[in-house]
Amino acid sequence: MTMLVTATSLPPGHSETWPLTHTLSLRAGPGSVPHARHYVSGTLVNWNFSGQMLSDAEIVTSELVTNAIQACQADRTTQLCRVRPITLFIRSNFVSAVIEIADPLHEPPQPLEQAQVDAEGGRGLLLVELFSASWGWYATDDGKRVWATLVRGDCPHARHHG
DSSP, rough: OOOOOOOOOOOTTTTTOOOOOOEEEEOTTTTTTHHHHHHHHHHHHHHTTOOOOHHHHHHHHHHHHHHHHHHHHOOOTHHHHHOOOEEEEEOSSEEEEEEEESSSSSSSSOOTTTTTTTTTSSOOHHHHHHHSSSSEEEEETTEEEEEEEEEEEEEEGGGGOO
């Protein structure tokens, strides 16, 4: 499977005001991954989501936060992540949820073209693609946001990717 991220894309409902929103600031360290995963899961439970969507959201969150942390750790020249944290945004319109991870680096996500599902590393965006209804990224004035959408009752063969 080859994933190409050639253009930026905004998440569904980007310009809308969604009724449910939460934000969490994270430092670029390994403890942030389980913290973010539990935060998203707990938030979705509070918003009455359940079942497979919670498991999918945990996987997607883990991979997106891990990618942001790895990008920050690779950025040794400006060290922007020490000044501006990684930020997790989650919002819902009761049917779907969008998870966005903002980091202060402008480089686009780099999916590995030949990542194998059973590989130890390099498969994060492949997993995001597999476990979300759609995903993408866009540049911001102070970095970028990588996002994924999960839909209540979503099934693998109904997924579409952005």
